[in-house]
Amino acid sequence: MNAPLTTTGRYFDGRSARAHPVRLRLGERLEIAGEAVRLDWSLLDLRAAETAPPLARIGHAEHPGSVEFEDAAFAEALAARCPDLNRREGGGGLTRLVLWSIAAGVSVVLTALYGVPAAANLLAPLVPPSVEARLGQAIETQVVGLLGDPPLCAAPEGRAVLDRLVGRLSQTMALSPPPQVSVRRHATANALALPGGRIVVLxxxxxxxxxxxxxxxxxxxxxxxxxxxxxxxxxxxxxGTSFLLSLVLGDLTGSTVLVAVGQGAIAAGYSREAERAADRAAVTGVDRAGGDGRALAAILERITETHDETPGGLTGFLRSHPYTAERAAAIRAMPGERTDGASLLSEADWRTLRAICGTKDEKAD
Structure with missing residues (x-):
């Protein structure tokens, strides 16, 4: 059994800078005694801080206080009797912090890529039509603002032709009520489908x-x-993705999420299968209405000719859509139900519709 050792030192309570003179006794435990200090620490809980000899500073694993002394023999005895004296409770803290940060980031990315889309597929059918209609109205306002508040195109004659076209397509595509279609004057070739059956045509x-x-x-x-x-x-x-990223970045303001939703609506990042399904529905719907649904392929190709079909280079209708060559080939290969030579609108109605923004009809690009 080791004989007790004693020395003098200073005790700090961990809450103030005041030093309390104390006497230290090292036996089976470390006893610390002073005018207002009475502590009895287990040797298994002692931890040494880094100091320059002969100064030694000893703390407790579960106590904020610490003691300092300048007795080399006492320090040597402590090192021999305390197996965990030089253990670092916070050792590797920075590394762990970095690893935890990476893990958190990866989890957010994986949730955004897989969890959120899966949740969206489950939640979408559960959204009541009345809620979706209010959401669509709010998002349309946000989208119009993001586009720079382009003016509404509502020339009465052109609007009347558009309404007839919308009604005709809605009937052949079994949409009730018909979608609410608005036209905005804008130099981008795009059309956006929003919640609540709202369509914004640029x-x-x-x-x-x-x-x-x-x-x-x-x-x-x-x-x-x-x-x-x-x-x-x-x-x-x-x-959902915006919320996750806002959670990581510490910005949970509603405006952040709303702007992301509006930007997501403009990007129209549907899956390739969703785009193919919409193409099939379009061809069938236009054919049944009396037109040629495969004409969709021609305008997709024409838009592509005037834009760079590389990531970030296309700002029109094709952004975030499958590549045009693939789509056009699939559209042209679809069986038809139309009568050859039929046209969905008369030439006069088409010219009227093209002037819906109140401008003189010009030859298409």
Missing amino acids: SDIIAKSRSADEFAGILAHEFGHVAARDSIRAVIRAG
Whole structure:
């Protein structure tokens, strides 16, 4: 049995910088005694801090206080009797922090890539139509703002032709009530399907259409997304991913999520299968309405000719959609139900529709 050793030192309570003179006694335990200090620490709980000899500083694994002394023999005896004296409770803290951060980041990415889409597929059918309608109205306001508040195109004659076209396609595609279609003057060739059966058409897509059937194909494609409720799924994915990223970044403001939802709606990041299904629905719907659904392939190819079909290079209708060559070939290979030579709109109605923004009809690009 080791004989007790004693020495003098200073005790710090861990809450103030005041030093308390104490006497230290090392036996089976470390006893610390002073005017206002009475401590009895197990040798298994003692931890040494890094200091320059002859100073030694000893702390307790579960106590904020510590003692200092300058007795080399006492320090040597402590080292011999305390097996965990030089154990570092916080050792590797930075490494663990980095590893935990990486793990957290990976989990967020995996959840965003797999968990959120899976949840969106389950949740979308459960969203009541009334809730989806209110959400669609809010998102349309956000989308219009992100696009720079382009003016609404509502020339009465053109609007009347558009309404008839919407009604005709809605009937052949069994959509009730018909989608709410608005046209905005904008230099981007795009059409967006939003929750609640809302469609935003940007006027350049009409300008680039060379026939009513081409534009009807674009419109019917978006109607296909409405029928499949792809838009509400996309919004759930966009909002869910934004929330996860906001959680990691510490920004949980509603505006952050709403902006991400609006941007997600503009990007229209549907899966390739969803796009193929919307293409099939468009061809069938336009054919049954009396037009040529395969005209959709021609306008997709024409838009591609004027844009760089590389990631980030395409800002029109094709953004986040499958590559055009693949889509166009599949569209042209679809069986038809139309009467050869038929046209969805008369030439006069088509010219009227093209002037819906109040501008003189010009030849399509």
